[in-house]
Amino acid sequence: MTNNLILRVVSKSLIPLIIVFALYVQFHGDYGPGGGFQAGVIMSAAIILYALVFGLDAGEQVIPSTMLRILASLGVLIYAGVGVVTLFLGGNYLDYSVLGGTRVAGQHLGILLVELGVGMTVFSVMLIIFFAFAGRGRP
Amino acid sequence: MDFIIGHYNYWIAIFLMMTGFYTVISRGNLVKKIIGLNIFQVSVFLLYISMSTVKGGAAPIITEGVKLYSNPLPHVLILTAIVVGVATTALGLALVVRIKEAYGTIEEDEIHQQDHSL
Amino acid sequence: MQGHLSLLLVIVPLIAAPVAAILPRGRWSWALALMVAAICAILAGVQLWAVVHDGVISYELGGWAPPWGIEYRIDAVNAMVAMIVAGIAAITLPYALLSAEKEIPEHQLPLFYSAFLLCFAGLLGITQTGDIFNLFVFLEISSLSSYALISLGQKRQALTSAYQYLIMGTLGATFFLIGVGLIYSQTGTLNMMDLALRLPEVSGLKTVHTGFAFIMIGFALKLALFPLHLWLPNAYTYAPTVITVFLAATATKVALYVILRVLFSVFPLDFVSATPTGDLFLLSGMAGVISASIYAIYQVDVKRLLAYSSVAQIGYMALGIGFASSLGVTATIIHLFNHALMKGALFMAVGAIIYRIGSCHMDNIQGLGRQMPWTFGAIVIGGLSLIGVPGTAGFISKWYLVLAAMEQQAWIVVAVILIGSLLAVVYIGKIIEVLYFRAATETHLAVKEAPMLLLAPTWVLVIANIYFGLNTELTVGIAQRAVQVLGVTPG
């Protein structure tokens, strides 16, 4: 189906929208439903769609697997790292209050950061899994 | 009557759980087992969320003038549980793929035959 | 400050895992894992010391006071279990280097060690936490990673065993989740101490009973308590040797710890004693000891034989719980510790044989005892400890267990324990006779003793088996302390 013109055009225009939506979900999680996890899934969906339409190799060229592996680890490290930072700033583990000037500011920043970590890991792991399954089928 | 109104939610959730549970322990097809597992878990989520709902309560997003909210804690727990669930599913399916490659089948009893006919 | 220590115990391997995953070489990841395990062992030691000397440690994660935030709460019980887990990991990893390189393809080693660290962190997380849902999360971390690790075994049965374990394990975890949900619906809290406070007033409710039952069944599955043990023999037989060693020595112990915790410190005693829990544990324990030991006798694969003996040993621990007397639980906790030592040593020794000839099937290992005297020695001493010969750690556990049984006038149980030991004599004797008193086949005359890197860790555990058979201040002392903490009524 990779040579279906309409499909290509539609998806080309669709993918950016999906990504924007993902970013919205990522950063609007504080106020509405959503957050890093959902955002990660949606973001990965964008890439998966791309890979489905333009072929697996094209998909893997967008984000090489080593890159994914590093991103996945990075996400975890960001999350856990925030905790370590709070430790060094004299708080308990993952006590964001010490991150900013005020408690609330600190909390806000902390939540933002960890959600980012979540998003990264989920996004890249979803892709890792997808590519693993899809790649297994190839001759 | 009130009792039933107040509980049918749980009971149907339990019914769903048991269909999933049954699929897991009675079926021999490895993929279907995993689907059963998913149904089992999703229904457990239903049970949790049923416990969190408050009649006339709003979604737990603080907004002006809303007094009553449903209980956010089970929501959080279930969010985590959902993620755990999908992780398990992915791992399980990956195993199924490998088993298919190694045995050429994903039917439990055929696999047993192969291992014991040796 | 001690709080931070208890936290680091979990966080260090947690942070190390992703790093290990992206390192380019297997050996680098191994070095990292080894370092982490060593650090954790030290931390666990300090924590144990601290707990024994200045009492319970409580740590508020995220700075939120329980029950609103998650709490780490360490007393003598989980401090000891954490010590076992960390210690075994630190002893297993030196062993892992060669063994794993032999059984796992090089390009997978970084991921392998990453998964190992995740499993390790998961188990520690379970022991440390004071929050029952957080416990579930870390349970899943350790479970998922162990499914993956088991599936890496060399034979294809490893895949099916891993799948079987995945299904069983997930069912167990879901049962636990259901139980937690039901309990929550009546108490509105997830913190164990808080639960202990609020359960007495609702302990009459049907919901609480059901919840209790589901939590128990869930972890009985994880513990491989007879008759829910079906996944264990396969998993232990086909997993890579290192993993078998690690899981056999730690995973079931952690599950047992959770059962102890829930049974004695979360739920009120009169509630538990009102239920038939004790008798069920006794029944399953006795059935497990006898039947699993008999199964073990008929095994032809040494790893599998030891796996069945593990089921039997779990039965002994169940007996101790069943008495619900302080003496019984003491025995259980002592055995929990000692069994980690003996099974660790035995599986390591068997692993050394596999390392040399790539199999531990009775037909292939004939007469190897003469070629590999040190390995053989380890098996003999480990076996004696398993049988419970005086002078070994195994004897101590059996001694306390039998005394506990006599205290309850439970003469049948006494008989079962002794019969179990006799059956152990038979299956250990079988291994020893094959290894030493049968002539080695020509092909095996060339086999050399296992390398130092495998022998040293094995013998550390072997010597531990003897040391803790002669000096029990540590084990018994901590066990009795733990029993006080759990608040088991004196028998």
Next chain:
Amino acid sequence: MIDVFIDVILLAFLAITAVSIVRMTNLFAIIMLFGIFSFLSAAMFVVMDAVDVAFTEAAVGAGISTVLMLATIALTRDHHEKASVSHRPWLPLTVVIVTGAALVYGTLDIPGFGDPEAPAQMHVAPYYIERSVAETGVPNVVTAVLASYRGFDTLGEVIVVFTAGIAVMLLIGGRRRKSNAGSNEGDENDK
């Protein structure tokens, strides 16, 4: 009353889907039904004011899981379950019935559906609703609890995802090896 109505309808659909999943043997159809099942439950979550959960369930259950299952049967290339009723069905059936009965027994004195006085609603939860904005400045209480109050759980959750990634890479990462190593040699030792 209307919400009760929707509620009942959804649950009925759920039940129907679940049962037909058990009964059918065409894996492809089963997976599709499962997708529907988790969509329905997502809708159910919305009805029960659990928007975040609904969102996630839709994205994961209906999305990721379904895709993965399809990928799997695409790889394993058999779309039909052997009608394996050969297993004695009464044993699992009894197990299931006993378990179900136990659960129903357990719900008998659980507080009614949506009861605001239920203990679950009384003890810990109110604290979050009252204080989260003041303490974290995040109006979405779920996010606040998820990321801050129970932030450590969420760290665990991320680790779980990561673990799954590692596991899948270990199992089916990289190209398929020609001979499934270890599958055949060494088997003579198993019986």
Next chain:
Amino acid sequence: MSASTLLVVTLLLPLLGAVGIISARRYPNVREGVTLVTASLVAMLMVVIASRFLQGEEFSLSIAEPIPGISIAFKIEPLGMLFALVAGLLWIVTSIYAIGYMRSHNEKHQTRFYAAFAVAISCTLGVAFSANLFTLFLFYELLSLSTYPLVTHTGTDAAKKAGRIYLGILLGTSIGLLLLAILITWFVSGSVTFQQGGVLAGKLDPAWGGLLYALFLFGIGKAALMPVHRWLPAAMVAPTPVSALLHAVAVVKAGVFTLLKVTIYIFGSDYILGNDITGVLIWVAAATILFASLIAMTKDNLKARLAYSTISQLSYIALGAMLASKSGLIGASMHIAMHAFAKISLFFAAGAILVMTHKKLISEMDGLGRAMPVTFGVFLIGTLSIIGLPLFGGMWSKWYLGLGAVETGQLLLLGVLMLSSLLNIAYLLPIPVRAFLSKPAGGRHYSEIREAPKSILLAMMITSVTCILLFFYPDPFYQLASMAAGGP
């Protein structure tokens, strides 16, 4: 050397010997040298310890205390001293014999043989010196394990089968019954330490006392009471020196020794006599004496006959123990020594015959006496000592056993003892007599048959002469025995 160091050295010496033996496996002569040196050192140490002990020195030592109140500890008391003395003295003799035997019989795995032998001795000493039931049990088990390779030495299927029966019965009874008995003892009395007068008196209802004693009686499989005697005849497939070790030096003696220890220091003779604990059980011993003798008569295989003779002789000791009267205990204790020397002479002779003529069956031995006068001379002496005629050490133990029976008014038992002596005559005496007097079958001459090698002859002479000496100088054994029995 201080008392405790002396004790440690004695226990460790054989182990060091074993290490030396293994490390010298390439050089047979060195290896045997090590064996002899170690054995003689041990023998000397025994004599030294015995003399210092008789001068009233205290030997005690505690190594570890695994469970509060239960320690791995050693303490020499008269009975243990007696047993250790016998074992220590006989090891050197056996070693001398073994060297000759193993070489002329050119057996395999000699290193394993000597090493295991040394370990077994060390365990025996551990049993002898143990200060409490726990320590005794520990070494009792180790003794079973360390003798297993000796029993299965030849490695034939028969040997393996024997080995299985051997371990099966010994470990089975010890774990199933003896350990249980120990646990119960601890449970009721809170102590497992051996002490004069026993620990159970007043703690255990006499009704249960008999049951507990039965647990001990059958739990101590090494004492080979019927019906747990099967392992002893089975084990005769082992090489003769091993049989010597089993029958005379270590194993069975460890069994009856344990029984005596339990009787004297756990139950206490007063407790037993006062409550008639052993009233019924004593007949088990009596029955064993008679049945074993009868079975012995039916055996044509020399070693088998000797094995059953051992079983009946052991029951003398068990019987003496259960009489629990002063003389009875003295007799029992002395019989450990007397029977040891007599029986070892018999086995040495049997082994010599086997080595030189490869004859196992008694019926084939007519006239051999002329060809091997020394060997059969030794056999004769052993026989007479077993029977218990004057001029031979065996007489003393029987004498005191008889007295014991009279003291306790058990005249029927006295009858049993006399009857069994007649049976002894019936199944042992014919062997040397026919060997010397009757003609070889088929009228041929054993011109080609010569006496056994020097070392074998030497060993046999030593033991047989000792049998006679023990008649004239029963001290120090008598002294130790009477001390053990709680007399002057």
